[in-house]
Amino acid sequence: MKPSDLRALRMPLAVLLTVLLASGALIYYTKRLADASFHQLQQQQNQLREARIRYQKSGDEKEIINRYLDDYLRLQKQGFIGTEPRINWLDGLRVANQQAELFGVEYQIGAQQPYALAAEYSPGNLALQQSLMKLNFRLLHEGDLIRFFNILSTKNVGLFHLDQCKLDRLGNNPAILRFQPNLQAECSLTWITLTPVDSTGSKL
């Protein structure tokens, strides 16, 4: 093919190229539109399926509400559900210290963060949060440690679990004072709270 032939075919080739490019672009665009509509339809069908199941299971739902509502409200009152009741915790520590006849409790509460073991509980639309707390206190004897935590757990302070405790014997002379601390306890515990979230992820 000569250069003059190519020049003569320049216009038809340009038209062909334009048609091919425009066709490709239009096909791509309309396919995207169709795909988007299909995706929307699928989402809508899923919502319909969920709505049907929800309606079909509404009887079960009523039963669940009847069964769990009281316990839920109780947990809410105790501080497990909802915002972190830090004042309740401090009150609880103060009262437990008094009732266990300890020598004062030093505390340090960390910032709230997602609960590390949340996935093990399959929380669904519930957000599990944790706050790590370190406690430092002295004991007369080791039995006071358990007694202190038992009292603390009855003080409407929600749910916590102990992660670590270290007991050190203090070098006191028992002959000098009868009621003096013999053990130094250093414990860390995880305070857990739970918050329902809606489908967008914001807390209710």
Place this chain on the structure above:
Amino acid sequence: MAHKLFLCVSATLATAGRWDGGKLDAVQVFANDENGWSGFNGFLQSSPGIPVYIMVDVVEEDYRFENLPHSFGRDRREMVSRKLRQLYRNNPYCRAWLQGRWIDKRRDDRYLFAALTNPDLIAGWLNVIEVQHAPLAGVYLLPMATHNLLKTFGLDKFSSLLLVTQNSAGLRQTFFHEQKLRISRLTPLENIQDESRMAEYAEEIGNTRLYLAAVKIMTLEEPLLVAILDQSETLVGLSRELVKKQSNVLCQHFGRSDIVAKLGLDPELLRLSPDVVYLHMLGAQQPPINLAPADKTRGFWLYQTRRNIYTASAAAALLAALWCGNNLYQQYDYKAQALVTVRQTEQQQALYLEVTKQFPAAPTSAENLGNAVEIAGKIRQRGRTPELMMSVISQALDASPNVMLKSMTWKYGKEGQEAELARQSLQGVGVMRQTGVVEAEIRPFNGDYRAAMTSINSFAEKLRQDTNVATVSVVQLPLNINPGTTLSGNTTESHEQSSSAPFKVALSLKREP
């Protein structure tokens, strides 16, 4: 818009016509001189850019029937090309037409070599075409276009047929054997008197028969059908004359009305020129061989290529339109289905809302209620205190009076890598376990490390015997007996020198059900 322009050139005249929508129209007759070329120039200007097909009806033509060894591809092309050079030297207006194979043993290929022996006859017309930049589609010999007449006039059943027509150039005799063109002759009309015309025509046909016999194409005894296509109604008496003078001759005469009926021609056009029949045949079907050399038809090649590219563009656009249409239809369909689904969902939700009016008021969904309460139960169940660890250590200490406890560390959780993974990915990995480290010393200690180690091992063994204990290991001894480290001391027995022998024991409890 016209699609093709036809030009039938004879020695004295040229007939041009336009092929439009399967019909011939705008027929004009020009003289074969400068005036005619000028007229043709105007004709081309009225239909610019349309390909031109030239048909030549002149005496300066040649037909040779040759057999060549059967071959394919490049060999065939080279052999035919050699033969054309041998027959027509440098004349570019020549071609070979493969007409089949002989049935003898060698089964040679049968070729009809045809040429326009005087290309100057069409030079003037070609100049006009070139000046007007009209694409030249081809140059054809007129007998090539008559091939298709056989079927149209029902003449394809005869093995030997002589087609006789009176054109503007003269009397044209074209001989077909087994429906294949073998030879064609043109006899000019100039010197023929009207009174003796039929007799002279009959004599010309007789000469043709003699020639056919001489070149052994057919004998004089073989019957010959002479088909007379009489466009101008001037050959009416020829059949009678032929039958009278020639033996073994059958005659079939087709007058103007027959031709008009068979070809669907406009009778007015036929009155303009008898060559209109051939222009029509050229439009109906392209002749098998084109004599024009490639350099003359380059413009037509470009024209066709341009058209093909535009056709491909149109096809691509159409395909894309169909594809896009299908996509848009799908989108419409999906949207329609989604609308129906939305309505159904709303109905279900309305039904659900109606039912939920009878539910007790709850701060969150039933699912959340159940989950929250169950999670709380699991967390409670999972909680541990150091009580069991303390009890285990206490029992071992009671049985080991020379072991003094200094401190105890208790941990509950995942250990090592599992704990790190759980922290990073917030995934449940591994199991929770209670572990502890006991720091103690042997008292009293008088420097007898063997006795101290025996006591430590005994203490560890007591821990190990507890049914709640999974593992026990002494992680630190009073004396580092590792051969890889330096060891120094004093063996003097003195109570002040070393009053204690500290050690550490690590233990883990069994996993509770």
